[in-house]
Amino acid sequence: MIVKKSRDEIQSYLEDNSNFPGGRAEIVYLPDNEEDVCRALTECARRGMPVTVSGGGTGNVGGRVPLGGALLSLERMNRILEIDEGRRTARLQAGVVVKDFLAALEPLGLFYPPFPTERSAFIGGNAATNASGEYSYRYGATRRYVRALSMALTTGQMLTLERGQYAERGGVIRIGSLCVPLPSYRTPDVKCAAGYYSRPGMDAVDLVVGSEGTLGVITELTVSLIPALPPLFTAVFFFPSEEPVLPLVSLIRERADLETYCLEFLDAKSLAFARDAFPHIPADACAVYLEAASGPDRMEAWAEIADRFGATDTWIGDDSRTRERLLDFRHRVPENVSAFFRKIGIRKVAVDAAVPASAFPRLLEVYNDIRSSGKMETVLFGHIGEHHLHFNFFPRDAAQGETAAQWYEQCVRAAVELGGTVSAEHGIGKMKTKYLEMMFGKVAIEEMAAIKKLFDPPCILGLDNLFPRDILAQAETRRPEAPL
Secondary structure (H helix, E strand, O other), rough: OEEEEHHHHHHHHHOOOOOOOOOOOOOOEOOOOOOHHHHHHHHHHHHHHOOEOOOOOOOOOOOOOOOOOOEOOOOOOEEEEEEEOOOEEEEEEEOOOHHHHHHHHHHEEEOOOOOOOOOOOOOHHHHHHOOOOOOOOHHHHHHHHHEEEEEEOOOOEEEEEEEOOOOEEOOEEEEOOEEEEEEOOOOOOOOOOOOOOOOOEEEHHHHOOOOOOOOEEEEEEEOOOOEEEEEEEEEEEEOOOOOHHHHHHHHHHOOOHEEEEEEEOOOHHHHHHHHOOOOOOOOOOEEEHHHHOOOOHHHHHHHHHHHHHHOOEEEOOOHHHHHHHHHHHHHHHHHHHHHHHHHHOOOOOEEEEEEHHHHHHHHHHHHHHHHHHOOEEEOOOOOOOOOOEEEEOOOHHHHHHHHHHHHHHHHHHHHHHHEOOOOOOOOOOOOOHHHHHHHHHHHHHHHHHHHHHOOOOOEOOOOOOOOHHHHHHHHHOOOOOOOO
């Protein structure tokens, strides 16, 4: 195990994609195996030293940014241990980089669908945040694909969970000597990465996925795979206004015969972030980006749809070169938006809400009221097929910062009132704890804290992720009786 203590060695671990300030740590552990992880955790527990788990640093909510204590990076635990082609599963260490995993699967004719846009992310970080990406429209988020996991606890023990081994029964998930109560709140039935998962009949694996490094350190995962995707084509439809977008999205969602795999929206201001690399983007246009099954009949159907909804320009990628070019176009917007936040030196202010399909037009009205105010630069883009858009604000001074905070709260409050989530895929981290309580209520946050204390008795792991650390002192650890 490598241990780093000098400021120069530690500095790169003190930030992520959010620009969350104040990162600091006394020590960074780089374990080589599970024994090293357990040794580091027990040493920190003995000293009462907080521990923050570090993935690839691609997060948007400050989750891996330590506020003192130790940081534990799994970058050296990066081996793909096994790919079982017959069972379509893979077993891999938590530090495997997503792009390396996808590359290893490609020659085997296999695919891992829930990878995020940031392919430099670690697979363990994906599980810890229930990550999703461009193909989650068709295939769902990470939780659906995790079959088993191993997790190091701050007690020095290793916990292995296999799907189907431990499930909620009678209001309790019993995991050996751990008796975990099912919280009173329920995770909404939308794309969601907000707090501990809670549904009747849930599996223990589902609790850990999305727990943001607060229960234990995920060291190994077994995930489900699917056959390689069929031949796809990519299309970008440009429209002179946003008026046809919702009717178009509704039609695509209804048309199973189109076999759509990815369905995204980009407003005119977000397209400006890609214009340097793609100067032929039509002026003042918005766009719908999609990937779908290829074939002459389907291509003809898409052409008719583009014409019917008034697309003024259409870009098509139907070979590997042009598809890669359009994929680069899709990725340029979020990458350049994040770079712009860093350039102007502010924390990322980005709404990540999702709501049920029936409520999405109302949420979009809230967004549009803010956009039309003209008080601040905004961009709107993202996964419109999942009723989930990224709404970014760019405050330039303190007054605009206050306005951005008010707008953010207005948006997420509307999402909650409409039956949705304050975070669809970015997670809560340290930046959205206030809004997780808005979503579920104070009692729910106390229930989460009590669950954390069952897994992490010394209360040192992932502090200030999901909820402020002072909640841990208030929460009582519930140990209900459960049927054997």
